[in-house]
Amino acid sequence: MKLKKLAVAMTAVMAFGAISVPAAAEEAQVIGISMPTQSLERWNRDGEYLKEQFENAGYTVELKYSDNDSSQQVSDIQNLLADNVDILIIAAVDGEALNTVMDEAAESEIPVIAYDRLIMNDATSYYVSFDNYTVGTLQGEFIVETLDLENAGDATYNMEITAGDPADNNAGYFYQGAMDVLQPYIDAGTLVVVSGQTGFDSVATDQWDTQTALERAQNILGSYYADGTQLDVWLCSNDSTALGVAQGITSDYAGDNTVIITGQDGDVANLANIVDGIQTMTVYKNVSNESIVTLALAEAVLNGETIDASLCDTFEIECAYDTESYETSDGNVCPSFLLVPSVITADNLEELVDTGLYEMGEDGYLTAVE
16 A cells, blocks of 8 residues: 655754755545546445545545446546545446456555445455345345245235346345245245346346336337236335336236335435335335445555454444455455345435434435535
8 A cells, every 4th residue: 555755854064053844745545536426426425435434534535436337437537547546435337347457456455345335356355335135135125025025825916027237246136135025925926027037147138227227118018018907016125226116016907006116226216206105115225325425435545454353333324344245256255345235115214304414404305415
C-alpha cells in the first residue's frame, strides 16, 4: 500500500548557524470509487453517499460511473490506478469481467473493496454488502405469509418470477433465497408458475432493465393470462424489474389487479406504487449504512489495522463479519461485512422517513432527501 507524503524542507543559513525548518504535510489519501451506472436510482445514491462519507472524513475522492459497460469500467479503474489512488471501491458491472484490471491493482498493491457486488477475482480484499440470500428469503417469506400458504389447504395460487442480471453475482443469491422458501409450495402444487418459467436463466433480466422486464411481462401475460387466468403473485428481485412488471400488469392484464409484487431497493417510483397499491413490498437496504461500513473498513485497511469481527462493534449498525459464504474462486473465501435488510410495505413507510433519507409529503408520497 502506498502512503503519499509531501515533504517540504527549508534550510536557512544565518549568522548564528544553520537552521533546518521542516514543514511536512501529509497529502489526503485518494479513494477511487467505480460505480456501474447512473441509469438506476440506487447507484446514484450509493455513489453520492460514499463520496460524501469519505470527503467528510478528509479524503480525496475520484468517483466514476461506467454506464453498465464492463469495458468502460475496466478503463475507468485503469484510470484510477494511473491516478495513484490508495484504495479502490468497486461495484462491478460484471463480477467476472474485471480480471485484468484486478490483477493490475494487485501488482500495484492497491487493496480492493468489492461494494455490494462480489468481484470474482482473488485480488478482492474485502466485500461489503447486505445479506443477499436474506433479501430473497424475505421476499419469499412475505409471499408465504401474505397468502397464508401454510394453511392453504386445496387452494392454489398462480405466480410468475422475474430475477436479476446474470452478470451480477448478487442476482443468484436473491433468486435462490426466495426459491428456497417457495419451492416446497411449488412442488406441492399450491403455487403454480403458469408459464413454466422457473429456472434462473429463463427468468433473469439483463442489466436489471425495466423495459426488458416490461416486455417479458407483456409476453407472459399475453401468452398465459389473456384467457382470464388469475395471476396472484409476481416475484421480482428488485425495484427496477418490479417497475416493468407492474406497468405490464396495469396495462396488459385484464384480471384482478391486486397482484402481490415484490421488489428491492426502495426506489421512489416503486414507493409511489406501494402507496397506490400497485406494488406490495420492497426489501430496503440502507445504502447510507453501507457507505458507513465501507468507510470504516477502508480506514482500517489504510491504517494497517487488523480486520476481524471486532470491527463490527465500531459501526453502531447491525452487521455480521462472514468468512464462509462468499468465494472469489474455488476455496478462496473473501472476508465479508454483511448488513441486514428490512421489509417495507404501505404500513411502515415511516421507517424510511426515520432514516433521514426520505421525506413524506402531505399526499403520502415519499421523495429522496437531496
